[in-house]
Amino acid sequence: MKCVPGTSSSAPLLAILASPPSETSGARTLARVDLAAGLAGCDGYVVGNLFAQATADVVEISSVGANPTHWMSARLLLEPLLLQSTNVLFAWGKSEPTGLAREFHRSQVNWLKSKTSEISATVWMVGDEPRHPSRWQRYTAARHPQMAFKDALRLALQVDMAQQVGT
Secondary structure (H helix, E strand, C coil): CCCCCCCCCCCCEEEEECCCECCCCCHHHHHHHHHHHHHCCCCCEEEEECCCCCECCHHHHHHHCCCCHHHHHHHHHHHHHHHCCCEEEECCCCCCCCHHHHHHHHHHHHHHHHHHHHCCCEEEEECCEECCHHHHHHHHHHHCCCCCHHHHHHHHEEECHHHHCCC
8 A cells, every 4th residue: 555645554664774773772763754654644664774784874884884795684674675565765865885885885776776666666755865864854954944844844755756767
């Protein structure tokens, strides 16, 4: 079932983040994902990650992601989540890792885009990029400075039409 803004469906939103958190609980990130799920008309959310190992940030992914192990492990975890999803939020962040990890990251993103297309998922993003939830406040405040965060997020949360081509 598709999520429809302004309603509540029985379908959860699958939020794709960069990696599990290593230095925080992730509670603020998850609260923002939950808000986005509600605004998209989804009934809750589930989280998947591009990279399976817990890291603090993209700098750490650059260091520990220079071999394919944790990227491939993430695919094994993502595959069943994707097969059960009709709505996917791209929210891993705009920054890419460096070095060899960048190549694996780009491959992972291409694989994910291919999979979401295969399953005809509706792909959501904040703005036109896979912004991480920790950056949503900054993004929405710059575009809608007089608006409450929730209202600004409602405007910024959009379906990625480029990803919808062919679905």
